[in-house]
Amino acid sequence: xxxxxxxxxxxxxxxxxxxxxxxxxxxxxxxxxxxxxxxxxxxxxxxxxxxxxxxxxxxxxxxxxxxxxxxxxxxxxxxxxxxxxxxxxxxxxxxxxxxxxxxxxxxxxxxxxxxx
Amino acid sequence: xxxxxxxxxxxxxxxxxxxxxxxxxxxxxxxxxxxxxxxxxxxxxxxxxxxxxxxxxxxxxxxxxxxxxxxxxxxxxxxxxxxxxxxxxxxxxxxxxxxxxxxxxxxxxxxxxxx
Numbered sequence: 001x002x003x004x005x006x007x008x009x010x011x012x013x014x015x016x017x018x019x020x021x022x023x024x025x026x027x028x029x030x031x032x033x034x035x036x037x038x039x040x041x042x043x044x045x046x047x048x049x050x051x052x053x054x055x056x057x058x059x060x061x062x063x064x065x066x067x068x069x070x071x072x073x074x075x076x077x078x079x080x081x082x083x084x085x086x087x088x089x090x091x092x093x094x095x096x097x098x099x100x101x102x103x104x105x106x107x108x109x110x111x112x113x114x115x116x
Numbered sequence: 117x118x119x120x121x122x123x124x125x126x127x128x129x130x131x132x133x134x135x136x137x138x139x140x141x142x143x144x145x146x147x148x149x150x151x152x153x154x155x156x157x158x159x160x161x162x163x164x165x166x167x168x169x170x171x172x173x174x175x176x177x178x179x180x181x182x183x184x185x186x187x188x189x190x191x192x193x194x195x196x197x198x199x200x201x202x203x204x205x206x207x208x209x210x211x212x213x214x215x216x217x218x219x220x221x222x223x224x225x226x227x228x229x230x231x
Contacts, residue, residue, distance in 0.1 A: 034218060042223055043118075107160050
């Protein structure tokens with residue numbers, strides 16, 4: 001069964017709305033979670049690394065104030081797309097893993113965000 | 117600059133035949149490689165991995181080959197089944213101290229297995 005749950009799976013909203021996406025590890029404690037973004041027919045691009053209890057580390061070109069990440073517990077990280085615009089429409093996927101491990105990251109099923 | 121490349125966006129194979137998916141990388145610091153399978157509107161699912169100290173890893177119908185000198189790896193699926201039709205992503209990890217290491221993904225190859 002799924003070990004990482006991502007919610008919601010699909011969001012359609014008006015431009016200017018802020019949207020929160022949740023990522024939960026279901027049966028393990030994830031000190032680190034990753035947020036990816038995928039455009040159609042392109043690779044998964046890492047947006048940020050979220051560490052429990054500390055500030056997220058953003059990849060170059062990703063706006064911190066636009067994509068707010070909170071990792072307040074060992075099983076939950078949230079990504080908030082603030083004041084979303086049509087260009088933010090994309091597929092967002094989270095993953096969770098244990099620290100210092102080569103174990104494959106467990107991915108959520110993704111959230112399709114459509115901004116009208 | 118893409119550090120992990122999958123130059124074939126698509127591949128079609130007849131059921132029962134071998135599927136070979138290729139991946140090239142440029143970062144010689146990568147020390148662990150993974151293959152993921154992804155269906156539409158779902159997250160990637162881990163398939164198989166290989167450490168840079170090995171040149172082959174096999175798991176059932178799936179075998180991954182690593183050629184470090186050529187900075188090339190491939191995924192072989194044999195025999196291919198219609199249910200294998202999906203997008204396959206190659207990913208690599210670079211050594212980094214501290215917390216969990218992040219993946220660098222290729223752009224994916226859409227595999228279609230024809231019945």
